[in-house]
Amino acid sequence: MNNLDHWIGRKIGLPHFTARELEAYQFDRFQNTLERARKMSQYYQKKLVGLSVESLRKMKDIEKLPLTNQMDLKTSPMEFLAVSQQQVKKIVTLNSSGTTGSAKRIFFSEADLNLTVDFFENGMGVFTEPGDRVLVLLPGKTPASIGDLLKKALKRLGAESVIYGVVDDSKRVSEIILKEKITGVVGIPQQVFLLSQEKEATAIKVAGNLRTVLLSTDYVSPSISRRIRENWSVEVFEHYGSTEMGYGGGVFCGAKKGYHMREADLYVEIVDPLTQKSLPDGKMGEVVFTTLTREAMPLIRYRTGDYGRFLKEDCDCQTGLKTLERIKNRVENRIFVENGQDFYLSELEDLIFDKFPISDFYVGLSSDDLNQKVIEMDVVFDKKLDERNKRGVLCEMEAQLEGMAEKKMGRARKMFKICEGQALEVDTKGIRKRSIRDRRKENE
Ligand SMILES: [Zn+2]
Incomplete structure (x- = not known):
């Protein structure tokens, strides 16, 4: 058994739980969360008005509920609060890069923070x-x-x-x-x-x-x-994981095929973004979670913007938990080009870090003379790389990226502009994530 199994087993009072027993526990906590959210959080009071609780008989019925969008959390974070302000022990403000100035605020009560420490202890314990x-x-x-x-x-x-x-x-x-x-x-x-x-x-x-x-x-x-x-x-x-999940979500086991989630605290679904219904294991969709034990800020069917799937097969570590495959794509890391052809930062990372002596890169979107979108990249070379080899690396990288673009778009056109760049100063207060800057707007 995995370390997380022991912990979850203790939490649900069954050292060797079956999937059905875990689900029964989750459903009980879910009903509790739903009741609290509808009573205490203004947002869910409004959002779930008229919901017939009797129609919810098992965990799967959660798909009858609407999804919670990140934008709602940005627009009115206070409406999500389900405890008095005195009971809030920690507020995390998440500024999204380069947008309207609205920020997500995530509230934690003392009990919420204790649950996070619990997860860190048992996750690190792996x-x-x-x-x-x-x-x-x-x-x-x-x-x-x-x-x-x-x-x-x-x-x-x-x-x-x-x-x-x-x-x-x-x-x-x-x-x-x-x-x-x-x-x-x-x-x-x-x-x-x-x-x-x-x-x-x-x-x-x-x-x-x-x-x-x-x-x-x-x-x-x-x-x-x-x-x-x-x-x-x-x-x-x-x-x-994310701050919204309570800082932690899931962690690799020794088999490293994906994450095992803290399933006693979170109910995770893979959802078809169009129908908003849960998808079976093995199918790709958006990761959506519901908090089962959060006090200050219960979230119900919260859209993460991450794409992934649960693996169908059992993990080698003999866990009773599901395995969420490593997350590859995030909505925010999508570079829209044309005709629905998108590039993901992850694709660029995979290609670049796998084959080239590059230690970092920055991505911007701009347009060429014909007003077609161009992906601009500033790359930072490995320190060990000799000055005279840089030109060759840039040429080879450009050829491979253009090859990838041609395959995707079904035709060749110059899509990438690559230059040597400088490593950015580290923002020690925040955590820099790789992001896409739209330079077309900056130049206007
Ligand atoms: Zn495992």
Whole structure:
């Protein structure tokens, strides 16, 4: 059994639960959530008016309920609040990149924060042992920040933690890994990747203390994950979750085929975005979740904008939980080109990090002389790359990207403009995710 199974088994009072028993527990918590949401949250009072609760007899009936859109949370976050303001212990404000200025606000009560620590303890417990020394490269200065909650969770596991925060100096962090005999690193994929590219990587490998890496908060391309694994000779695990889920959602097991979710706290569906109905395991759709235990801010059928599917087959780790396949595409990471032909950042990452000595890149959308869309890319070369080889890398990369575009569009036209760029300053307050900038608007 997986570590999460033991935890969930304790929560539902059945050490060896079946899928049916887990579902019965989820349905009970769901009814509770629904009742609370309709009583306490203005948003759901309005949204679910006239709902016949009697028509909900099993978990699957949840698909009779409407979806909750991220935009609703941006427009009126306060309407989602289901406790008094005095009971709110933490508010996270999520500014979306470059939009209207509205921001999502996520509320946590004391009980909600405790549940997060619980999940961190049991999720980290999948690959962390007592006596381990874990370096946390996520914000951790303020109380109840991710780093602070992780520290509490690691302490419960008998592990030491060093909370550094977002990486501002790769060399310094590399030295800390060596000096502090760090055994595990938790961080943002792109940042951990850059760190593993530093020249200290060899010394870290030789020292042999560092065993595990957990990547969190952003999409991870398989090629980034592979390069970290090779650079440091470590096992790489991935976390999937969001602040809306209560900071945590699910985590890889040793089989690394996908995430096992905290199913006693979240009911996760894969939904057909058109019909809004749940899809069977194996089918791709949008990840939608319902909180089962959240106090301050219950969310019902909340659209994540992530695309994925549950795997049909059982996982090698003998878990009783489902396996959510690694998330590949997010709506916000889609680059619209023409005639419904889209590019995803993940496709670009996979191709670029798999084949080329590139450590980072930035994407912008602009137009050519004929007013057709062009994808502009500024790439940052690996430090080790010789100056005179750069031209060749750029040419080869352009050829491969144009090849990919031609296949997609069914015809050839110059689609990419690639230049050498500079690494951006790290915003140590926030967490930079790779995003698409629309330069056509900026130039107007
Ligand atoms: Zn597993």
